[in-house]
Amino acid sequence: MIQLEQVSLTMGENVILQDVSLQLAKGQSLGIIGPNGAGKSTLLQVLGGHLTPTAGKAFLDQKPIDSYRKKDLAKRVAFMQQIANVSGQFTAYETVMLGRYPFLSRFQMESERDHEICEKSMERTCTLHLRDRNLEEVSGGERQRILLAQVLAQEPELLLLDEPTTYLDMFHQLELLTLLNQAQKDGLTWVAVLHDLNLAAQYCDQLLLLSDGKVVQIGRPQEIFSSHLLEEVFGVRVTVVDVPGLPVPQIVISPKWIAYQNS
Numbered sequence: 001m002i003q004l005e006q007v008s009l010t011m012g013e014n015v016i017l018q019d020v021s022l023q024l025a026k027g028q029s030l031g032i033i034g035p036n037g038a039g040k041s042t043l044l045q046v047l048g049g050h051l052t053p054t055a056g057k058a059f060l061d062q063k064p065i066d067s068y069r070k071k072d073l074a075k076r077v078a079f080m081q082q083i084a085n086v087s088g089q090f091t092a093y094e095t096v097m098l099g100r101y102p103f104l105s106r107f108q109m110e111s112e113r114d115h116e117i118c119e120k121s122m123e124r125t126c127t128l129h130l131r132d133r134n135l136e137e138v139s140g141g142e143r144q145r146i147l148l149a150q151v152l153a154q155e156p157e158l159l160l161l162d163e164p165t166t167y168l169d170m171f172h173q174l175e176l177l178t179l180l181n182q183a184q185k186d187g188l189t190w191v192a193v194l195h196d197l198n199l200a201a202q203y204c205d206q207l208l209l210l211s212d213g214k215v216v217q218i219g220r221p222q223e224i225f226s227s228h229l230l231e232e233v234f235g236v237r238v239t240v241v242d243v244p245g246l247p248v249p250q251i252v253i254s255p256k257w258i259a260y261q262n263s
């Protein structure tokens with residue numbers, strides 16, 4: 001479904017992404033992990049067609065992403081942005097309805113079906129009770145769930161999410177990721193920037209570890225969760241542990257100075 005071939009992106013004199021290649025088939029999920037400033041959000045923007053690589057190629061279904069008309073792309077790809085970038089001037093329901101706009105022509109009113117889809121998306125994300133509240137009048141976690149309802153209402157084939165679990169409590173973090181895994185069974189492909197490596201390992205088919213704009217490794221969580229690799233990239237002490245009942249390993253982190261103290 002998506003394919004990047006040696007993608008590089010330069011802004012001014014800064015090389016933000018360098019030689020990034022990846023392939024993701026329909027119905028798969030990918031977690032992008034890496035330290036602050038590694039280029040994760042930028043990579044997501046390239047996948048969404050918001051940024052065009054300065055070198056290399058990005059494809060959606062074998063067609064260059066930058067060759068799609070904006071509206072055609074919006075019918076297939078939804079982008080759940082970081083909530084810090086979202087304006088609070090709309091009600092929750094209006095915000096969710098924005099997800100239907102790629103399907104409406106100019107001056108066309110929303111149909112009964114559009115309303116049904118919005119309500120269903122709000123039900124799935126437990127936000128229906130907030131429908132008439134302004135986005136400025138809800139908590140960070142509620143706002144995050146409203147944004148999730150918006151991208152679900154868009155009924156995308158590819159969903160891109162930038163740190164979707166920020167502001168969510170443990171219950172709602174699991175709920176969001178479970179919802180994504182359920183949608184995946186119906187064919188959704190999704191890519192998320194995640195800072196919680198343990199959740200990323202539990203819910204993503206593949207992880208892409210990015211550092212300084214370069215792919216350190218891409219593979220199944222079991223392959224990425226080597227203490228060596230994570231210690232080198234994140235600069236913290238990492239212990240990889242098996243948890244009974246979980247098919248993937250988890251990590252326990254501690255500050256690197258503890259390693260120095262104990263050694």
Ligand SMILES: Nc1ncnc2c1ncn2[C@@H]1O[C@H](COP(=O)(O)OP(=O)(O)OP(=O)(O)O)[C@@H](O)[C@H]1O
Pocket residue numbers: 011012014016034035036037038039040041042043
């Ligand atoms: N418009 C811009 N012009 C120049 N440099 C930029 C621009 N936007 C981002 N950068 C730089 O690109 C690098 C990657 O930024 P990006 O936001 O993709 O990182 P990230 O891995 O998502 O970070 P974080 O985990 O902190 O959100 C950073 O060093 C950032 O300062």
